[in-house]
Amino acid sequence: MKYYLIAGEASGDLHGANLMKHIRANDSEAEFRFWGGDLMSAEGGTRVKHYRETAFMGLTDVLLNIVKILGFLKFCKQDILSYQPDALILIDYPGFNLKMAKFGKENGIQTHYYISPKVWAWNVKRAKKIKAYVDYLYSILPFEKEFFKTYKVVPDYIGNPLCDAIAQYPFDPNFKANHQISKPIIALLPGSRMSELKHVLPTMLTVCDEYPEYEFILAGAAHIDDEVYNTYTEGKNVRLIKGKTYDVLVNAHAALVCSGTATLETALLNCPQVVCYKFSKISYEIGKLVIKVKFISLVNLIMDRKVVSELIQVDFTKNQIKKELNLILDGEGRQAMLNSYAALKIKVGEPGASERAAKLITQRAIKHRA
Numbered sequence: 001m002k003y004y005l006i007a008g009e010a011s012g013d014l015h016g017a018n019l020m021k022h023i024r025a026n027d028s029e030a031e032f033r034f035w036g037g038d039l040m041s042a043e044g045g046t047r048v049k050h051y052r053e054t055a056f057m058g059l060t061d062v063l064l065n066i067v068k069i070l071g072f073l074k075f076c077k078q079d080i081l082s083y084q085p086d087a088l089i090l091i092d093y094p095g096f097n098l099k100m101a102k103f104g105k106e107n108g109i110q111t112h113y114y115i116s117p118k119v120w121a122w123n124v125k126r127a128k129k130i131k132a133y134v135d136y137l138y139s140i141l142p143f144e145k146e147f148f149k150t151y152k153v154v155p156d157y158i159g160n161p162l163c164d165a166i167a168q169y170p171f172d173p174n175f176k177a178n179h180q181i182s183k184p185i186i187a188l189l190p191g192s193r194m195s196e197l198k199h200v201l202p203t204m205l206t207v208c209d210e211y212p213e214y215e216f217i218l219a220g221a222a223h224i225d226d227e228v229y230n231t232y233t234e235g236k237n238v239r240l241i242k243g244k245t246y247d248v249l250v251n252a253h254a255a256l257v258c259s260g261t262a263t264l265e266t267a268l269l270n271c272p273q274v275v276c277y278k279f280s281k282i283s284y285e286i287g288k289l290v291i292k293v294k295f296i297s298l299v300n301l302i303m304d305r306k307v308v309s310e311l312i313q314v315d316f317t318k319n320q321i322k323k324e325l326n327l328i329l330d331g332e333g334r335q336a337m338l339n340s341y342a343a344l345k346i347k348v349g350e351p352g353a354s355e356r357a358a359k360l361i362t363q364r365a366i367k368h369r370a
Contacts, residue, residue, distance in 0.1 A: 001027050001365055004085035005034040006076070006100060008051050008093030010192040010221060011261040013037030015115060015161045015354065016091050018168070020045070022358030027366075033083050035076070037223065048079055052223050072096070077103050087365040090134075091115050098126060101133040110368045112136045112361050116155060120147045127151040136364060138357050141302060142347055156360060159353035162265055166246065167351040175247045183215040184253040186325075187271065188238065189245065191258035192221040194228070199278040200258045201232045206318040207256075207325065208237040214253070219245040254328050256321065263308065264298040267344055272328035272337045274321060275299075275310045302347055307340040 003023060007016040017039035024030045024043075032045025041047050049072070073096065080088065080103065088104045090097035094117030104111040113134045119126040120143075130137060131153050139145055139155035148155055172178060176185075190201035201218075208216045220229055220242035229240050241248060245262075249255060249269040257266050259277040266273045275297040295301050299308050309324040311317075327333035 001029060001086045001362070001369070002031045002033070002083065003087050003089055003361075003365075004080055004083055005032065005036065005040070005089040005091060006093065006097055007034070007036040007040065007091040008096055010037065010051065010223070012091040012093055012115070013039045013051055014165055016040045016089075017043050018161055018164050018354035019089070019091075019114060019358055019361075022355045023362055025355075026358055026362040030362075033079075033085070048076075050223075069096075073099055076100060080104070080109065081107065085109060086369050087112055087361060089114055089361065092117060094119070094126060098129050098133070102129070105133040105135075110135050110365060112138065112364070114138045114357055114361075115140055115161070116144055116148075120144065127153065136360070138360070140353060141298070142349075143302065143304070156357075158356040158360075159349040159351070160264070161353040161357075162261070162268060163348060163351040164354045166265070166268055169246045171250060172244070172247050175244070175251050179241065181215050181217075181251075183213060185248065185251055186211060186214045186216050187248045187252040187255035187257075188216060188218045189249075189255060189257045189262045189266070190218070191260060191262070192224070194224075196258050197224070197228065197232065200276055200316075203278065203316055203318065204256050204276060204321070205232060205236050205238060207321050210322060211325075212237075215239065217241055217248050217252070219248040254325060256325070259296045259310070259312075261298070264302075264348075267299045267308070267341050268348070270338065270341055272334050273308050274324045274328070275308050276316050276321070277310070277312050278316050299344060303340060303344055307337060307344070 005016050007013050013036045016036050020032055020043040034040050034045055034047055035049045037051045088109045088111045090101060090113045092115045101111050111134050116137055116139045117126060131151050137153060137155040139157045140160045145155055145157050188204050190197055190204055216238040218238050218240045220240050222243035249266055249271045252271050255266050255271050255273045257263050257273045257275055259275050263275050277296060296310055297308055300306055311320050328337055
């Protein structure tokens with residue numbers, strides 16, 4: 001069977017790689033062609049584009065790169081037709097992938113959407129597109145099934161693949177010793193997109209000299225060059241460690257985390273956190289009009305209450321970071337967050353999401369081809 005996968009960012013590359021591994025376990029003759037990253041490449045097949053070429057975030061970033069994006073869309077459609085996959089597997093990345101879902105539907109290609117787009121947060125009209133163009137939707141957040149009922153979409157809730165990624169990760173038991181770290185760690189996770197680094201990292205770095213008793217570790221994304229990080233960190237009391245985010249988090253006493261998948265990863269690894277985010281001014285003003293949820297972090301959204309503090313835009317300042325960080329370094333605030341993390345893990349469920357999704361995808365693809 002031939003599978004065409006499209007992932008447009010680091011988290012999609014992670015989940016796509018785990019999915020590919022389990023698809024192959026169910027289909028020994030599986031062939032892969034994909035848009036993704038290094039992790040998916042390690043699972044074999046042919047990579048068409050690396051996600052670092054296609055990751056654009058926010059209205060400003062999209063508008064500045066609209067010609068390039070339209071070129072990617074045209075190329076992807078031609079590539080899919082040439083490959084003629086038995087299953088088209090779309091991984092989050094809705095701005096691009098919903099267009100590919102429509103294309104797949106129009107050309108009779110069975111379409112699976114693995115990791116449902118967050119249409120409940122903004123642009124809920126996309127739920128109608130999912131109903132129209134997606135054959136099978138796989139949800140990884142427990143509240144999504146109820147949301148999609150309104151649009152007569154019935155997703156398969158498979159659990160969260162982050163649990164799989166964490167369960168399979170080869171943690172380094174001597175991480176602190178190997179990196180000569182003697183102090184407690186405060187981790188910085190500024191996101192994996194260039195636009196996030198630009199808007200988030202400089203403010204995170206303002207507190208590094210305020211806590212001399214801690215070692216600040218910047219958990220860098222492997223695909224971003226050291227020189228990029230160095231332009232922000234030069235002269236700052238922070239150390240860069242790339243490609244070992246889980247090791248950093250599991251050894252950290254606390255973390256400052258850019259909103260996104262990393263907030264849930266941080267919670268599942270039991271590290272108290274302050275969630276931070278800042279958009280460009282234009283994107284923020286538009287976001288206020290269209291975003292429909294009361295929280296931006298997955299932790300708070302899943303629990304449907306405030307578990308972690310969210311510092312967004314004008315609230316994301318040095319003084320506010322210090323205030324919220326102090327609340328979770330020790331004492332009742334820290335323990336309350338850890339208690340909530342325990343309840344969160346129960347809601348999220350057990351590992352096995354990738355395996356469950358792969359089994360459904362291969363069964364449905366085989367049946368469709370027959």
